[in-house]
Amino acid sequence: MLSYHMPLPGPWEFRFDDQSDWRPIAVPGCWEDAGFVKDRSGPAWYRTSFVIPHELEGRRLFLHFGAVSYHCEAFIVRDSGDMCSIGTHTGMWDAFDLEIGDAAAPGEHVTLLVRVEKPASLSDGPESASLPGRFPLRETLAGFLPYVWGHSHGGIWQEVALIACGATRFLDAWVHGAPDGHIFVEAELDGPARVTLELYRPDGSFILSAEEDAVRVETASGIRYRLHMDGPTSDARLWSPDDPALYRAVLRAGYDDRIELRFGLRSFDADGATLRLNGAPIYPRMILSWGWRWETFAPNPGPERVRADFERLKRMGYNGIKCCLWFPPRYYFDLADELGMLLWIELPMWLPRVTDHFRRQTPVEYERLVRQARRHPSVVLYSLGCELGKDVGADILGSLYAMTRSMCGDALVRDNSGSGEAYGGLLNEFAQYYDYHFYADLHFFRGLLDAFSPRWRPAQPWLFGEYCDYDTFRDLRRYRRADGSRPWWLSADLAINPTGARWTNEAPFLEERLRAQGLWERSAELEAFSYAHGLLHRKWTIETTRMYREVSGYVITGEADTPITSAGMWDATGALKYDPTEFRRFNNDLVALIGWDRRRDWVRGGDRAAFWDVWSYNAGTLVRPHVIVSHYGAQGGPARAAWSIAFDDEAPFASGDIVASHDVMPGDVREIGVAEFTAPDVSAPLRAMFRVSLNVGTQRTDNAWPIWFFPANPWATMRNVAIYDPLGRLRDLTRLAPQVVEVTHADLRSEAGARVDLHAAPFVVVASAWTRALSMYTRGGGRVVLLQDGDGPPGPVATAAMPFWREALRVCEPHPAWGDFPHDGWAGLQFFGCATDCALDTQPLDGLTRPILRRIDTRTTAVHDYAAEVVWGEGRLIVSTLRIYGGAGEQPSGIGRNTSAAYLLLCWVKYLGSKR
Structure with a gap:
């Protein structure tokens, strides 16, 4: 905050270089928002007129620009027509000042002209040709935003103001404090001055004043005057997310040059894998x-708007934001300081093309940005770029890392968010913390954690710089305005919505596809299902993460829906997708978790880890959830948990209390006890909720998980079931149903020597592979459940590789084959053991298939099936890519341990057995 600050708000006037007519435009703002073409880089002209106040006589005058994208030159035009350039600036994120000097004097009416060029975008995706312009996108620090909507924003997108100072002005100032109350002041001025410092407490009361002369030094930029002051203050009140106490410093130099800064008393460091704020x-x-x-x-x-966003993120349990490949306006930092939101600043290096311009410009811009960010106690982490490949080497990252480390105080720094290991970049990293980006299907996630755990590597914090996305389905009917129009990013008109740098631009075509697939009228239902999917996906992933003491924190993708992804906490209307209270149960300082016993198998002469369906149990089974606490709250103390399990609208059928034998301290991730009970006797599958209420000292939390219960020995009464298992995946079924018979090609063909006459009784054949013999058997009237693997032999339905849990809806369509299998219209954790990485393309068999479990891609609305009934000649079969036999990642080892999947298979067999 300066002593004189006169904003120059819009409307200004605007035109492109080759146009003659001026049109009004908002400043701050960008020309795309004013309706000008999105894919044109300029040059463009801005102009406004103002009178320089008389009272500024004798002062130095500057024009302050909050930010301009990307390169600009400013001119002052007097009423006489004289035009004078007052300077240029390159860089779209940082604030800068241009001195008016002799170009105009107080009392004059002047016109300000600003010539602007933004980064020239790409024509059709990240690797496409550049559009015309002096500054190709990939040679600039444009960040990720162009890949979100196609282009960089262009123009004067932050405030412009007339400012004034005395003969000497502050070029930079930084005030920061330590938990012991020690305060440090650093400043740089462009002339000699005696600097006065005043300090004020968070409540506004005065602490002290001090004076000191700035010292003359020679720098690469010329002669500068630097100031270093430090000293203690009593009654220190520390800055933290729970108590974001801000002190105030006022610095004065010479004639009425004044700068005011808010700062916090805090420290940030690492103790091995533990991040520490104020120790x-x-x-x-x-x-x-x-x-x-x-x-x-x-x-x-x-x-x-930013304040409102911060406040609702805090309600959801978040304590910070990663500014991924962009740099916010100053008020964003100020609000983070004020509201106690930690900030991770990821400097805007993404998919760069390393040219001479890039090499020269990057360190210049990074120095400016770090100087602006370091003033804020909320900033605790930096990364120099994201998912960088081999083009950005040690010659660039090493010097940038050293510079940032030297300037940023006690914030932690790394070169490449996501790591060179994972993205083909620099392997000998410059980093104070580990950082990976895991976007994984649930059953493979724990394996990633185990594989990437630092273990024998140097002890550093381990953060996920981004992870845990889930794209929800968009009910596009909600985006129609009263006049029938829709947001520009839903337009298929390339003049309105050009593809630009985006590698995908699916949104404009979703409505047409949904209507063609008969899904348009189901949009509200599908959106609700996807929100349930999203909550499940986030909860499971975050809870699994919190079980790893090695993990120090995470960044969830993402804040808001965009044209290329719908993975936001809120949609494009700004509406939250998830209930904050529910989300905070697993996204908070104190979180209750559950874990399970471990098992092993002796397989082919050696031990292997054995997994089972921890979410599903047959009646009479012993169930043992381990109650775990992940604690990063302020207090330690005794831990106590109350647990219960109950069916919907019923009293608990089991409950208990657990008192830990030890105190739980901040930073602990540990078990506090086991809740043990016997699975109840049920005649049909039922879901129950296992609930835990947990106290550590005076801090309390609660959490809940679904567990499904199935009848004991449900296969016992099944007859006339055969296994045809060329791939050897189904033999475990005999553990559940010894009466099941195994058949061969000869049995299917009823050849001489066949051991089983499949036509003598209404058999249902469960098969692991599609063969000519099985096809002929089915055509002749057979009933078959085919478990078709995308990596195995081709089947009657083509398959396509795709994730199960991510980027998709899993809809349980109305079909009698479900029997009494429990579901709420969508596939939840009862499908954990049979999730798959391929789906059926049933579209070419239109009219011959009926969906059972459908997959709808939430990004493209492409429709596939995980299970479908198929008419095949005179016979019928259910084809499914579900892994009923488990075995992927931490899925159950075999059908015998895959309780829920085995029951689903039973339902299918019963259905086909009834279709005679």
Whole structure:
């Protein structure tokens, strides 16, 4: 905050270089938001007129620009027509000042002209040709936003103001404090001055004042004057997310040059894998923000909107935000300081093309940005870029890392978020913490954690710089305005919605596809299902993460829906998708978790880990959830848990209390006891909720998980079931149903020497592979359940590789084959043991198939099936890519341990057995 600050708000006037007519435009703002073409890089001209106040006589005058994208030159035009350039600037994120000097004097009416060029976008995706322009996108630090909506925003997107100072002005100032109350002041000035410092407490009361002369030094930029002051203050009140106490410093130099800064007393460091704020463990739970604002294009929505976003993120349990490949306006930092939101600043290096311009410009911009960010106690982490490949080597990252480390105080720094190991970049990293980006199907996630755990590597914090996305289904009917129009990013008109740098632009075509597939009228239902899917996906992933003491924090993808992904906490209307209370149960300082016993198998002469369906149990089975606490709250103390399990709308059928034998301290991840009970006797499958209420000292939390219960020995009465198992995946079924018979090609063909006459009784054949013999058997009237593997022999239905849990809806369509299998219309954790990485393409068999379990891609709306009934000649079969036999990742080892999947198979067999 300076002593004189006169904003120059819009409307200004605007035109492109080859146009003659001026049109009004908002400043701050960008030309795309004003309706000008999105894929044109300029040059463009801005102009406005103002009178320089008389009272500024004798002062130095500057024009302050909050940010301009990307390169600009400013001119002052006097009423006489004289035009004078007052300077240029390159870089789209940082604030800068241009001195007016002799170009104009107080009392004059002047016109300000600003010539602007933004990064020239790409024509059709990240690897496509560049559009015309002086500054190709990939040679600039444009960040990720162009890949979100196609282009960089262009123009004067933050405030412009006239500012004034005395003969000497502050070029930079940084005030920061330590938990012991020690305060450090650093400043750089462009002339000699005696600097006065005033300090004020968070409540506004005065602490002290001090004076000191700035010292003359020679720098690469010329002669500068630097100031270092430090000293203690009493009654220190520390800054933290729970108590974001802000002190205030006022610095004065010479004639009425004044700068005011808010700062916090805090420290941030690492003790092995533990991050510490003010010496106490802290667990960053951040949301990934790309700065996307579809309403304004530029990431400058204003303080009120940012405050509202921060406050609802805090309600969901988040304590921080990762600014991923963009740099926010100053008020964003100020609000993070004020509200206690930790910030991870990821500097905007993404898919760069390393040219001479890039090499020269990057360190210049990074120094400016770090100087601006380091003033804020909320900033605790930096990364120099994201998912960088081999093109960005040690010659670039090493020097940038050293510079950032030297400037940023006690914040932690790394070169490449995501790691060179995972993205083909620099392997000998420059980093103070480990950082990976895991976007995984649930059953493979724990394996990733085990494989990437640092273990024997140097002890450092381990953070997920982004992970845990889930794209929800968009009910596009909610995006129609009263006049029938829709947001620009849903337009198929390339003049309105050009593809640009995006590698995907699916949104404009979703409605047409949904209508063609008969799904348009089901949009509300599908959106609700996807929100349930999303909550499950986030909960399971985050809870699994919290069980690993090696993990120090995470960043969840992402904050808001964008044109290329719908993985936001809120949709494009700004509506939250998840209930904050539910989300906070697993995204908070104190979280209750459950784990399970371990088992092993002796297989082919050696031990192997054995998994089972921990979410499903047959009646009479012993169930043993281990109650675990992940604690990063402020207090330690005795831990106590109350647990219960009950069917919906019924009293608990089991409950108990657990008192830990030890105190739980901040930073602990540990078991506090086991809840043990016997699975109840049920005549049909039922879901129950296992609930835990947990106290550590005076801190309390609760959590809940679904567990399904099935009848004991449900296969016992089944007859006339055969196994045809060329791939050797189904033999475990005999553990559940010894009466099941195994058949061969000869049995299917009824050849001489056949051991089983499949036509003498209404057999249902469960098969692991599609063969000519099985096809002929089915055509002749047979009934078959085919478990078709995308990596195995081709089947009657083509398959396609795709994730099960991510980017998709799993809809249980109305079909009698479900029998009494429990579901709520969508596939939850009762499908954990049979999740698959391929699906059926049933579209070519239109009219011959009926879906059972359907997959709807939430990004493209492409429809596939995980299970479908198929008419095959005179016979019928259920074809499924579900892994009823488990075995992928931490799925159950075989059908015999895959309780829920085995029951689903039974339902299918019963259904086909009845179709005679």
